Amino acid sequence: xxxxxxxxxxxGNIIEEQESLSQFLRLFAQLGGNKVxxxxxxxxxxxxxxxxxxxxxxxxxxxxxxxxxxxxxxMVYAGLxxxxxxxxxxxxxxxxxxxxxxxxxxxxxxxxxxSTIDFGFVGDVRVVNAESISKLxxxxxxxxxxxxxxDGHGQxxxxxxxxxxxxxxxxxxxxxxxxxxxxxxxxxxxRTIAEPDSVIKRINxxxxxxxxxxxxxxxxxxxxLENCFHALNKHVQRVCIGDLSMLEPKxxxxxxxxx
Amino acid sequence: xxxxxxxxxxxGNIIEEQESLSQFLRLFAQLGGNKVxxxxxxxxxxxxxxxxxxxxxxxxxxxxxxxxxxxxxxMVYAGLxxxxxxxxxxxxxxxxxxxxxxxxxxxxxxxxxxSTIDFGFVGDVRVVNAESISKLxxxxxxxxxxxxxxDGHGQxxxxxxxxxxxxxxxxxxxxxxxxxxxxxxxxxxxRTIAEPDSVIKRINxxxxxxxxxxxxxxxxxxxxLENCFHALNKHVQRVCIGDLSMLEPKxxxxxxxxx
Numbered sequence: 001x002x003x004x005x006x007x008x009x010x011x012g013n014i015i016e017e018q019e020s021l022s023q024f025l026r027l028f029a030q031l032g033g034n035k036v037x038x039x040x041x042x043x044x045x046x047x048x049x050x051x052x053x054x055x056x057x058x059x060x061x062x063x064x065x066x067x068x069x070x071x072x073x074x075m076v077y078a079g080l081x082x083x084x085x086x087x088x089x090x091x092x093x094x095x096x097x098x099x100x101x102x103x104x105x106x107x108x109x110x111x112x113x114x115s116t117i118d119f120g121f122v123g124d125v126r127v128v129n130a131e132s133i134s135k136l137x138x139x140x141x142x143x144x145x146x147x148x149x150x151d152g153h154g155q156x157x158x159x160x161x162x163x164x165x166x167x168x169x170x171x172x173x174x175x176x177x178x179x180x181x182x183x184x185x186x187x188x189x190x191r192t193i194a195e196p197d198s199v200i201k202r203i204n205x206x207x208x209x210x211x212x213x214x215x216x217x218x219x220x221x222x223x224x225l226e227n228c229f230h231a232l233n234k235h236v237q238r239v240c241i242g243d244l245s246m247l248e249p250k251x252x253x254x255x256x257x258x259x
Numbered sequence: 260x261x262x263x264x265x266x267x268x269x270x271g272n273i274i275e276e277q278e279s280l281s282q283f284l285r286l287f288a289q290l291g292g293n294k295v296x297x298x299x300x301x302x303x304x305x306x307x308x309x310x311x312x313x314x315x316x317x318x319x320x321x322x323x324x325x326x327x328x329x330x331x332x333x334m335v336y337a338g339l340x341x342x343x344x345x346x347x348x349x350x351x352x353x354x355x356x357x358x359x360x361x362x363x364x365x366x367x368x369x370x371x372x373x374s375t376i377d378f379g380f381v382g383d384v385r386v387v388n389a390e391s392i393s394k395l396x397x398x399x400x401x402x403x404x405x406x407x408x409x410d411g412h413g414q415x416x417x418x419x420x421x422x423x424x425x426x427x428x429x430x431x432x433x434x435x436x437x438x439x440x441x442x443x444x445x446x447x448x449x450r451t452i453a454e455p456d457s458v459i460k461r462i463n464x465x466x467x468x469x470x471x472x473x474x475x476x477x478x479x480x481x482x483x484l485e486n487c488f489h490a491l492n493k494h495v496q497r498v499c500i501g502d503l504s505m506l507e508p509k510x511x512x513x514x515x516x517x518x
Contacts, residue, residue, distance in 0.1 A: 048311065048334075051310075051311045051312065052307065052310045052311055053310065071339060074338050074339050074342050074343070075307075075334035075335065075338040075339050076334065076338070077338070078337065078338045078341070078342045078357075079333050079334040079335070079336070079337045079338020079339065079341075080330060080333050080334050080338065082337070082338075083333050083337045083338075083359050083361060083362075083407065083415055084333070084415065086359070086361045086362055087359075087361040087409045087413050087414065087415050088413040090361055090364050090409060090411060090413070091411065091412045091413035095363065095364050095391075096362070097356075097358070097362045097363045098337075098359070098361075098362050099356070099357075100342050100345070100346075100357070102342060102345045102346040102349055102357075103342075103345055103355070103356045103357050104354065104356045104400055105349050105354050132354075135398040135400075136398070139394040139395070139398060141363055141394075148342065150346045150349060152349060152350065153350045154346050154347040154349070154350035155346065156342055156343065156346050
């Protein structure tokens with residue numbers, strides 16, 4: 001039987017509020033078995049970028065990462081956010097180690113090719129180095145990934161944190177019985193946005209198609225769900241979506257996604 | 260016989276010039292045996308702090324690290340500088356892993372007590388976790404430390420990079436035959452500052468006392484040399500001071516310090 005592994009991705013809202021972050025990190029530290037944390041950067045990068053005089057550039061509603069924006073992302077994601085999370089986890093007796101995809105050569109990406117839009121220093125994941133990450137897990141470290149990868153030739157790249165979480169989960173699911181958790185501000189995938197407790201407890205491929213047709217799942221939830229099914233199709237055992245209470249030992253109200 | 264370990268500290272001038280940094284990293288990547296890199300932050304922190312609107316505070320000529328300055332240090336040292344070094348080393352086929360003292364619980368410090376001056380978030384090293392660092396070395400990773408430690412309770416602290424290098428060397432010298440290299444812009448400890456080739460090739464405790472009396476060693480070199488002898492007294496096998504050519508296979512012009 002494969003050993004168990006939990007990969008947990010936390011989003012912006014949890015990172016931005018010191019109290020919810022502390023609460024999350026306490027729960028994460030208590031979680032048994034092998035575990036990996038993946039975090040986004042939240043609005044800190046935009047805020048600090050502005051203070052340095054670097055405005056986020058958007059083309060057709062999509063963020064462009066030029067050289068200066070990448071510097072800010074590296075400072076905020078790999079520096080400020082990652083190291084504060086690691087220090088707090090150590091304070092909770094969780095022996096964490098903060099990583100970008102360059103560290104331990106963990107995640108190799110390619111700079112997204114220029115088509116109609118030049119996204120700049122944005123990386124699409126090519127290889128997750130499961131061997132390197134397993135070495136760290138075997139040495140009883142808890143890897144904490146920020147949303148940066150590298151191209152293997154010295155260039156750091158900005159990469160979507162949801163994608164990093166799913167790709168790491170996919171790569172490690174060969175060795176581990178892997179559960180992927182997407183932890184955000186809502187209690188799960190909601191039937192009615194205005195009702196925070198209207199959590200759809202189970203979604204599979206079939207019900208997902210119906211929920212899409214009925215427009216119950218729409219907008220920002222669509223790429224998130226696509227990511228989940230991609231992971232499941234690539235042999236990740238379970239994917240769960242919910243708020244931080246999902247990590248509590250007796251959690252019940254969250255969404256479990258299966259094929 | 261203990262396995263060999265090289266601990267190399269690079270200073271500001273090497274980091275600030277992209278070409279000398281690249282040259283250094285190529286030499287470092289080629290170095291055989293176990294190795295650890297320790298880097299300072301250079302002037303980038305001051306420069307970026309200014310752009311964010313945070314001026315370095317000095318009291319009696321000594322830098323004070325308030326909460327905002329610490330944020331900048333974490334962003335620049337652990338983020339910008341550390342991750343770019345790691346990505347470049349990966350580009351040179353050196354499987355590095357970037358660390359603050361919080362990562363892997365590697366370096367625990369205490370916030371310097373307030374006496375006449377409150378230095379703020381500055382840490383004095385208490386414990387180097389040789390076991391954690393050895394685990395990484397055994398897994399064939401190359402640790403790259405920035406000049407940050409933590410207090411074990413969630414607080415990051417700013418710590419002198421020379422001290423980090425010597426304390427890590429001391430802790431690891433129990434398991435490894437350890438050489439500590441201080442790599443900076445000069446070819447070694449100079450007899451005459453104006454003559455860059457006037458390197459004093461060997462210094463021991465006795466000659467150091469004379470060189471001090473003769474004021475040949477003075478100012479900024481004094482704490483550096485004190486650090487070296489502290490390391491030697493605590494069983495680090497060798498300490499060398501020189502510029503980056505010191506890492507070349509046939510290097511001859513640098514200073515070796517012994518007891």
